[in-house]
Amino acid sequence: MNVRLCLLAIAAVSATLPLPREALAVDLTLTDACGKSLTGNTNTTVTVNGNSNGAINVTSFSAPYAVGIGQCDAPAADNKPRCTVSASNATLELGGSATVHAKCTTPSGSPITSYTWAGPPAGPIPGNLVNSASLTFPDAGAYTYSVSATNGAGAGPMSAPTTVLVGNSALTTTAPTCVVTVTPTQILQGESAKLQVVCQPVADTYTWTNPAGVPAASGSGGSLAFTGTPPNVYTYLVKGKRTGSADGPTASATINVKSNGTCTPGGVHFDLPLTQYQMSADVQGGDGFIAAFGFQTAGAATFAWQYHASYNIYYFPTNATWAVSQCKGDFAVAPGCTSTLGGQYAQMSVGTAGGPGCSVQPNTQYYVNIRVNTCGGTGVCGYRMYRN
Numbered sequence: 001m002n003v004r005l006c007l008l009a010i011a012a013v014s015a016t017l018p019l020p021r022e023a024l025a026v027d028l029t030l031t032d033a034c035g036k037s038l039t040g041n042t043n044t045t046v047t048v049n050g051n052s053n054g055a056i057n058v059t060s061f062s063a064p065y066a067v068g069i070g071q072c073d074a075p076a077a078d079n080k081p082r083c084t085v086s087a088s089n090a091t092l093e094l095g096g097s098a099t100v101h102a103k104c105t106t107p108s109g110s111p112i113t114s115y116t117w118a119g120p121p122a123g124p125i126p127g128n129l130v131n132s133a134s135l136t137f138p139d140a141g142a143y144t145y146s147v148s149a150t151n152g153a154g155a156g157p158m159s160a161p162t163t164v165l166v167g168n169s170a171l172t173t174t175a176p177t178c179v180v181t182v183t184p185t186q187i188l189q190g191e192s193a194k195l196q197v198v199c200q201p202v203a204d205t206y207t208w209t210n211p212a213g214v215p216a217a218s219g220s221g222g223s224l225a226f227t228g229t230p231p232n233v234y235t236y237l238v239k240g241k242r243t244g245s246a247d248g249p250t251a252s253a254t255i256n257v258k259s260n261g262t263c264t265p266g267g268v269h270f271d272l273p274l275t276q277y278q279m280s281a282d283v284q285g286g287d288g289f290i291a292a293f294g295f296q297t298a299g300a301a302t303f304a305w306q307y308h309a310s311y312n313i314y315y316f317p318t319n320a321t322w323a324v325s326q327c328k329g330d331f332a333v334a335p336g337c338t339s340t341l342g343g344q345y346a347q348m349s350v351g352t353a354g355g356p357g358c359s360v361q362p363n364t365q366y367y368v369n370i371r372v373n374t375c376g377g378t379g380v381c382g383y384r385m386y387r388n
Contacts, residue, residue: 079108081149081156094167102131104149140167176203176240176248184359185334186256195221203240231259256334268329274387284382292328304347305383319374
């Protein structure tokens with residue numbers, strides 16, 4: 001009688017045997033999970049049940065010759081090719097190219113006769129006789145490739161895949177952050193200004209919110225003529241977007257359109273033109289005192305108040321509003337052309353063509369208007385204005 005047992009565990013077999021209830025010597029065949037078998041004689045208690053089918057239960061056994069059962073050797077190689085696949089570029093812009101390459105080996109060195117490529121349903125794919133091909137991708141998307149090879153032993157398994165991301169698919173996780181500028185920030189009715197948007201990463205589309213009564217901006221901006229635009233301060237809003245991304249944050253830029261009529265000084269207490277590198281006469285007054293310093297734009301300039309001849313540094317205004325305008329005494333200007341300053345060190349820069357400071361038209365008459373809001377403890381303060 002032969003009994004087959006697996007993995008040295010308690011096992012059960014059945015047969016129809018006219019055996020009495022007694023101990024028997026049994027010839028065993030032991031088979032492990034790897035398909036190996038060992039045979040031999042051992043003393044094993046076998047109990048014959050009293051039921052009609054005569055089932056035999058092997059309750060225990062000892063097989064000293066079965067040491068190592070359950071430890072399998074590696075399966076023999078099948079000599080079929082095994083492949084890996086790679087791409088020379090993992091991300092591409094539209095119209096870009098990448099080389100898809102298969103590297104295959106066989107245990108026996110048997111030559112490979114063909115390749116089988118699996119690729120996207122719509123997109124370039126290498127031919128089945130080559131292990132490498134340069135592919136061009138005209139459309140955005142994610143392109144995944146795997147490959148198998150065939151030799152004399154047959155076709156090997158498919159490789160793990162590799163993916164090429166093309167165009168917008170490679171950047172969909174990042175929404176553009178944009179900055180919009182307007183130059184100059186202050187113009188007269190009928191003059192033009194340029195709006196320009198720069199985004200990172202580069203936006204595919206732009207959404208503008210244009211104020212009422214002004215020329216509409218579109219795309220990445222451009223030059224706009226403010227003919228017939230009512231005098232006012234206007235704010236443009238814009239946000240960028242890439243295909244597949246969310247809208248980026250909103251960026252804003254403000255332009256101040258001034259009347260092209262005659263400016264009325266209105267409440268100016270001190271009016272003095274300043275040429276380059278000129279210091280003004282002493283200026284002094286109390287709270288609410290307004291001075292206007294006229295200048296002709298000719299590139300960048302900086303205006304700063306200096307030590308007053310009659311007062312020490314403690315008599316500078318502690319709080320004053322500065323504003324650059326084409327009108328004397330005007331403080332309703334674009335945000336970039338006004339500031340609240342005070343103390344011993346106070347200055348404002350003026351530039352053209354998007355330079356630092358308040359942006360103004362070249363070769364145009366402007367004024368630096370200064371209104372003293374708080375003089376300090378004495379009630380009277382003073383300064384001299386200097387232009388570099």
